[in-house]
Amino acid sequence: MEYDFLTVEKKWRERWATDQTFSAENNSTKPSYYVLDMFPYPSGAGLHVGHPLGYIASDIYARLKRSQGFNVLHPMGYDAFGLPAEQYAIQTGQHPSVTTAQNIERYREQLDLIGFSFDWSRQVNTSSPEFYRWTQWIFVKLFHSWYNKSSNKTEPIESLIEAFEHKGNTEVFSANDPIDSFTAADWKSFDEHQKRSILLKYRIAYRAETFVNWCPALGTVLANDEVVNGMSERGGHPVEQKKMMQWSLRISAFAQRLRDGLETIDWPDSLKEIQRNWIGRSEGAEVSFQIKNSRDKIKVFTTRPDTIFGATFMVLAPEHDLVGSLTTREQQKHVSEYINYSKGRSERERMAEAKKITGAFTGSYAINPITGEEVPVWIADYVLAGYGTGAVMAVPSGDQRDWDFASHFDLPIVPVIEGQDVSEGADDRKDGILINSGFLNGKSVSQAIEEVIERLEKEKLGTRKINFKLRDAVFSRQRYWGEPFPIYYRDGIPYTVDEDKLDQIKLPEIDHFKPTETGEPPLGRAKKWNWDPKAGAIVENGSGYPMDLNTMPGWAGSNWYYLRYMMEGKTEDRGKEFVSKEAVNYWNQVDLYMGGAEHATGHLLYFRFITKFLYDLGYIPFDEPAKKLINQGMIQAEDGQKMSKRYGNVVNPDDVIAEHGADALRLHEMFLGPIEMHKPWNTKGIEGVSKFMRKLWRLFHMGEELSISDETANIAELKSLHKCIQKVSDDMERFSFNTSVSAFMVAVNELTDLKCNKRVILEPLTILISCHAPHITEELWEKLGHKTSISEAQWPVFDQKYLKEDSINYPISFNGKTRFQLQLPADLGKDEIEKEVMANEETVKWLQGKVPKKVIIVPKRIVNVVM
């Protein structure tokens, strides 16, 4: 009888479900191991064969760890808030929760077919009130915290208030935007409105008017990582810069720690590099330029303070705060025309026309703090309002953009490094000897940087400064299908709903999911969306304080979901904490996190950020969420194109499973190539793994009957088995699943040739294969008479002694070319081999009495005689 995968797979699918074979225990004496997948967004399209690739790999590893005696947490859930469900709702009028529930059901069916060892009892759904109640709770914590740069950690806002009460804000060193200083007495004289306005500028979750990415087509703001080439990541609509009042998270305060933390985690180098570039650290100095005949100062950031003698003009971003006061009467018209022009250019136009040089002179002059020279102040949109101070000292000899600008507007270009050629363009050399630079002449670049900064700091004209590209993350969205903010407003000041009342803040029912006629977010349509703090309840509009109308972005739930899985039981039963101390102490960090590299600057950064935040406040005992991360590649269509409903090239896993079985699908996906590689789906190849499974099945059977002997094994059989144990164990430990599949294909072929049907060989072989192909091995395991699941079987132990050989064939080569081979006993030492080689008849014949310079012996490989 041939292997009947349909019947066998159905049997074990049901058995695993009823026995709850893979549910993890929080009380266990075994060591813990946490294998996590990036949970899917349940879209209407269902899964294609590319989606489960990472899940299969992590499932294999989770099964391996179980066999090795670990208590394994391997959960799954749904990242269910988001735009597609909402857009579908706008089109059809169906509530997003209805379509989301349908999609989840479909996903579950598809996932179950593949035979994953997920602990479904711990499933999470970010859009369920029981879950998002805790997302809201974390937001409340973010709101009631500030970043203390002196202790370099997050602290409760109470410690800031205490500092204000004692010393005002002059000695508080925080990661907030600069605000006016005040004394302890001032603070005490402020009313609540004033105090709260000031505190808002310090909070980790704060509301402020900033330049944000506004997408008119989606009707919402977007975070930087959700914008690709000036277009929205979702839908590809144009995005423009707009100054708006929005919630933001102060992730920039964590920039240095997010960068440093990369050194402590085992993540792919390429991914760490992407995060490093995104965080974008640069060392340099902040320098103040006094404006001539004015009290105003322009602060600039530069990484090259040594070139300050070459700074022949200044450029401000058109949005810079000082533009108004610096513009002289004569230049007024000119400047405002330019500001209007640059406002009218969309982000995309600016990118497309990057080479176009534009700008306007303000009429003012700044005084170079080192040379005392007067330099003109210009505005131009090649200087970004959002980076550094929004102003630069332009050094056209060293910076190409400054050079282009200087050439176009006929401004002076002064070389400041020996040998600099500025006739054709800027000459951006990183080392050399300074010239035309007063007291820096003759110094090297690195020396000059140090001396300028020292001088600036001594004369209080500037400071050493490290700048980061990482911007604070805009956290509010003008959408319906997301977590509502637990925030209400009194006199325009945000207040949080009390922690114990958060379960009141559920998404309100509304009749349409579009923005209101007055341009408010969809929640503006809710008839009952006011808060009564005394009653602790949502009340009819007009009878309480208005609630915030925004919702949180898609990544709000996904940045902490991994902690929720640590709690036992269904979401609604998981107690009064987002995660218990006992659970988080037992499971600790994620040991293996599997997911796509496309989340490098989004989810994977926020995930690390929120972990550091919760660590600072003492809720969790670690400040990096995942020790090891593996990025699975993408499976493309056979022509290398992306698999998508749009291109009609989707291969459905259900169809593959119906034809070849789930185990064949699993083996085949692993066999396609290294896990992290992008690769096209190959239909032909699956025949190979189907053939392999039939061979495996036949190894246990004689005709229809199970045919297993209790004889002891011979050397050849033991050698075959132990070769396989060694290779498969090594390969799986380094996540090389394609070669581990090869290894047991080799073993099955060898044992078939040896006509081996011995229990002592086949039983451990089955365990080796069980992680990759769980259904067939479970069936064989039961046929062998075992009462427990194969996932509880112990991983076989490798024994070197079975691989030892009696003799080794040494290829003998002279000057790198092989001449002949010599059979020698395997246990000879290097000296003995050399003696044998030199005494050998053929060697003597070849040497003709000459003495070789050296004889190089590489054990088991080759003997090289060098003349």
Added chain:
RNA sequence: GCCCGGGUGGCGGAAUUGGUAGACGCGCUGGAUUCAAAAUCCAGUGAUAGCAAUAUCGUGUGGGUUCGAUUCCCACCCCGGGUACCA
């Protein structure tokens, strides 16, 4: 432009530390079995020359280090990813 990866048969890919390149699978060729097919099994399969043993060449290109290089170093070409007025 800058920063990371990578380039091996007809194809997907092995080669873990510098040590017999091409494991394993697909495809292809020939054979066995069969009325026939499917399935299965056996043999072959980097290129060139040869009946063969064998020889020569061969890991993007050119050079270098080494007894020995897919692996290390230098220069270049090509492909993939990230990022981009970041001062």
